[in-house]
Amino acid sequence: MKQKTxxxxxxxxxxxxxxxxxxxxxxxxxxxFFIEKEGTRVNGKSIxxxxxxxxxxGSVLELIVDGVDEDYLLEEIEGILNQDFGE
Amino acid sequence: MKExxxxxxxxxxxxxxxxxxxxxxxxxxxKINSPHVNRPGLxxxxxxxxxxxxxxxxxxxxxxxxxxxxxxxDLLIRIREMFKLDIPCxxxxxxxxxxxxxxxxxNDLNIALLSSRFATINLISHLSRYLQDIFALEKTIHANxxxxxxxxxxxxxxxxxxxxxxxxDLIHRGHSLVGDDLITLRYIDDQLMGRPGRDxxxxxxxxxxxxxxxxxxFGIERTRTQKTIDMQIELMPWQxxxxxxxxxxxxxxAEHLGVKIPIIYIPVSPGKxxxxxxxxAAINMILKGVGYDAAEDFNHKLHEEIRKKSMxxxxxxxxxxxxxxx
Numbered sequence: 560m561k562q563k564t565x566x567x568x569x570x571x572x573x574x575x576x577x578x579x580x581x582x583x584x585x586x587x588x589x590x591x592f593f594i595e596k597e598g599t600r601v602n603g604k605s606i607x608x609x610x611x612x613x614x615x616x617g618s619v620l621e622l623i624v625d626g627v628d629e630d631y632l633l634e635e636i637e638g639i640l641n642q643d644f645g646e
Numbered sequence: 647m648k649e650x651x652x653x654x655x656x657x658x659x660x661x662x663x664x665x666x667x668x669x670x671x672x673x674x675x676x677k678i679n680s681p682h683v684n685r686p687g688l689x690x691x692x693x694x695x696x697x698x699x700x701x702x703x704x705x706x707x708x709x710x711x712x713x714x715x716x717x718x719x720d721l722l723i724r725i726r727e728m729f730k731l732d733i734p735c736x737x738x739x740x741x742x743x744x745x746x747x748x749x750x751x752x753n754d755l756n757i758a759l760l761s762s763r764f765a766t767i768n769l770i771s772h773l774s775r776y777l778q779d780i781f782a783l784e785k786t787i788h789a790n791x792x793x794x795x796x797x798x799x800x801x802x803x804x805x806x807x808x809x810x811x812x813x814x815d816l817i818h819r820g821h822s823l824v825g826d827d828l829i830t831l832r833y834i835d836d837q838l839m840g841r842p843g844r845d846x847x848x849x850x851x852x853x854x855x856x857x858x859x860x861x862x863x864f865g866i867e868r869t870r871t872q873k874t875i876d877m878q879i880e881l882m883p884w885q886x887x888x889x890x891x892x893x894x895x896x897x898x899x900a901e902h903l904g905v906k907i908p909i910i911y912i913p914v915s916p917g918k919x920x921x922x923x924x925x926x927a928a929i930n931m932i933l934k935g936v937g938y939d940a941a942e943d944f945n946h947k948l949h950e951e952i953r954k955k956s957m958x959x960x961x962x963x964x965x966x967x968x969x970x971x972x
Contacts, residue, residue: 571949571952572952572955572956573952574945574948574949574952575893575895575941575944575945575948576893576895579892579893579895582892583889583892606892606893610944610948613948613951613952613955614952615952615953615955615956615959616952616956617956617959618955
């Protein structure tokens with residue numbers, strides 16, 4: 560199991576499009592994936608869950624991965640969250 | 647290019663268009679190969695440089711009155727000029743009577759002369775609809791076509807994926823079948839129409855049961871002879887890496903005969919109730935049509951929530967800052 564703290568970088572926060580990217584990327588992997596924000600933990604493979612976090616720009620997310628391909632999963636999700644989505 | 651003989655047309659539409667044959671029966675052998683009709687107007691006045699001779703020529707009151715106004719010898723020249731251009735047939739509306747010389751020339755040059763009791767405008771619109779139908783572009787594909795809440799849903803996917811089972815389930819829920827397995831798509835009025843690929847009746851093949859007749863089993867009200875296609879739903883085996891639509895923003899289209907229709911891909915796995923998903927997709931489409939888009943609505947609410955949080959954070963920071971200054 561691995562854990563990493565990241566910040567939401569894009570201006571409009573985790574709205575539908577970025578959330579969909581995160582979830583679509585995550586579902587490719589076998590590892591479990593959770594996102595925690597201010598004490599709320601959601602399944603990172605559930606689109607509604609991720610969007611319900613309503614993570615604004617600058618907010619802190621805890622990414623928790625667990626499984627055989629956890630490193631790759633974590634790397635890809637970080638990559639997505641580092642984008643600004645042209646906002 | 648498709649073509650029909652004037653005789654085919656006459657036999658098919660005799661009743662509907664209240665047609666009668668003025669010329670001799672052997673004049674019916676000519677071929678029609680254009681989906682349009684023409685009113686000769688200027689051609690009768692001698693302007694033949696631009697003249698759609700291959701079309702059915704409709705003579706309304708204007709043409710007939712003009713011909714009646716001509717002197718016998720002029721009339722003969724004009725009619726002969728036009729008849730030599732190999733027109734398929736002439737239809738006179740309102741049962742108007744033509745100069746006798748025309749009938750003589752029609753028989754002589756082998757051009758069918760028909761008379762309809764319809765008014766010109768009705769005759770033309772009826773004719774256009776019939777010809778468009780006859781000459782429509784078409785192709786036959788492997789699919790099922792169902793009417794779900796009034797929307798034509800084309801179900802596609804590999805053989806054995808469960809298209810027929812899904813269609814049967816939809817019929818069982820009160821929707822209607824247009825066709826199973828083979829669907830003929832036709833391009834009509836800028837839309838895609840679908841009808842059964844063969845005319846055997848509403849049979850379906852259900853694996854494990856064999857043939858069932860939907861009309862006998864569920865009643866004629868669960869069948870449709872044809873339907874405009876509004877959406878295509880492709881059923882596919884569940885694949886772990888497939889990019890399934892998760893929100894409903896993406897607009898994918900399938901193209902048939904040059905018409906684009908929205909397409910959605912639905913993963914199928916054992917025990918998954920696909921027909922409910924098809925129903926939901928149809929209703930969602932109706933909602934979008936009347937201006938409600940669930941994906942947009944949800945995202946709008948989410949943006950609001952995120953904005954509120956950002957504002958709150960800003961306010962908190964400012965208060966913190968001013969407090970620390972003090």
